[in-house]
C-alpha cells in the first residue's frame with residue numbers, strides 16, 4: 244500500500260484516495276509554430292517516459308480531498324514516497340537511494 248499526503252490540503256490516504264497521473268515535469272516541445280516541432284520531439288513528448296530504478300517524479304490527483312494535482316517523488320524500488328510538492332514547484336533535493344544503472 245502506498246501512503247500519500249497532499250501538499251495542498253494535507254489529506255492523507257492510500258493510493259485509492261488519490262489518482263496517479265504519470266511522470267511529472269514533462270516539457271511540451273517549445274514552439275509558437277506547432278509545424279516547427281519535429282515528429283521525433285512530438286513523439287517523445289507524447290510517448291517516451293522514464294522508467295527509473297530509484298527516484299521517480301510523478302503527478303498525483305487528490306481525488307477525495309481538494310481535487311488538485313500535485314507532484315511526488317517516489318523510490319520505485321522501495322515504493323516509499325520521499326517528497327510531496329505543489330505543481331509549479333521544483334522537486335526538493337533528495338538523496339539518490341539507488342543508482343540509475345541496472
Ligand SMILES: [Zn+2]
Nearest residue numbers: 249252305309
Ligand atoms: Zn488535497
